[in-house]
Amino acid sequence: MARVVLEVRDVTKRFGGLVAVREMVFDVNHNEVLGIIGPNGSGKSTMINMISGTFPPSSGSIRLNGQEIAGKPAHRIARQGVARTFQLVRLLPELSVVENVIAGAAFGHRKRWGAEAESFARTLLERVGLGRQINMPVSSLTYINTKRVELARALACEPEVLLLDEWLAGLNPTELETGIDLIKSLRDEGRTIILVEHVMDAIRSLCDRCVVMSSGAKIAEGTPTEVLADEEVIRAYLGADEDA
């Protein structure tokens, strides 16, 4: 049996009268890439935000390595080993590229500081494919390179679980291929990743398992091939005749 790293149990999120996520249940195993997919507005980002502590769930439990993290402030959850990237890339504009990555290393799960943090940051930047651009100001990086810096920052605390919120969105076809290869190589390193994604190619080639959400609830779970063939999933994405 694979070790369960993250356990999500009956997690519900209400915003006033709107139920954004309804009684979600799923596990993430060690060294697994779990995809959370679903149409726009199905609650994927809300789910990610609850795991990373942006806001607390209204009810339910989220456990990281057996410890409850639901409702804890984001910085505590980060220190326990959850790192994330953001749907709209968030870099620190007044800091250098290397400092942006040190920001992830200095306060998080595995803390590094000083010369050690700096050399670790440089290693990670090379790891995600940034070479000469390391010394450029953040503002002059290309789009994919800003995503690389953000990824390196998330990796810098050596997280137990890495949350990638539409990390591949907005890339052109060539960049997309590079991006998929990069994430694939992270999986091969043995990392545990939750991927919120729209790009079908990425889901097929990256995810070990997928959870499909629609209107806040889980409608399917299984390998990408299974869930993408599921009738309810197809209906959720494309709509169905009888609904019309």
Place this chain on the structure above:
Amino acid sequence: MSMRDLRNLFLAALALGLVALLPLYDTGYILSIATTMAMFTVLATSWALFSGPTHYISLATAAFFGLGTFVTGLGFQTLPMWVLPIIAAGLGAVLAALVGLVTLRLSGVYFVIFTLGLAELVRQVVTWVQNRTGQRGMYVLTSITERDIYWQLIGMAALVFLVGWLIARSRLGFALRIIGNDETVAKHSGIDTAAAKVLLFMISGAVAAVVGAMMAPRYIYIEPSTAFAPILSFQVVIMALLGGTGRLWGPLAGVIPFTLLWEFISRNAPNQTLLLLGIAFLVIVYVLPGGFVGLYERLRHRFGSGGH
């Protein structure tokens, strides 16, 4: 610690030592201006320790400063003089912690308005207490001369520069820069943003209260409307921003010209000092967005990187 750090430390100590010799040369008008400068240097530098990296503009300096003057005013007859700044520091830190815990969740303009209101609130409370007890102002008659105050302030300046230098090299300083850039990223990187901000706010509040405690003997007569004068908060902000908060020496670069100008205008056209404040603000916004520090960095950038 690198050679460059040692050199900077040595130069700073030398400069402070030279500045401290001033009272041997003059104890009149020049010393009086220098004391004012020293006061604003400490206030603006400690203000920038918090507001520089976080971009939270605090207008609460007058609240802490006034608190400090009242500590001296109430305690100078019964307690040894050296205890008063310590009490002031403690009270300033406590007040800052209380305010910080309540307000640092507020962002941008809400925080600014709240801190401005705080100084006013403290002033009103003190006035109310005084009215109830039938007091008016207080006379602070001591044997402390302007020279003593000046030396105390120079000592405080040295301390604030040292603390600022240490913070800038620490993880706390780095955390504050991250918070100033993007608070969401800071939180998700494992930074307890509330704790970091409150801590720095406490340091800056404590320093302002100590300065108030040290300055009280200079005023001789203190009452709430002068001790908590909101203009002080604005002066500190303008001077710090004029100099620039990007470097530790930035506020100092704003304090010196601004104090001289202020002195000149209040002697020759006492009613126009507010105008100066307004114009200085416009200049900062339109001409010197990063203050003199920003200008210096731009020039250095333009004419080659120069000596690092």
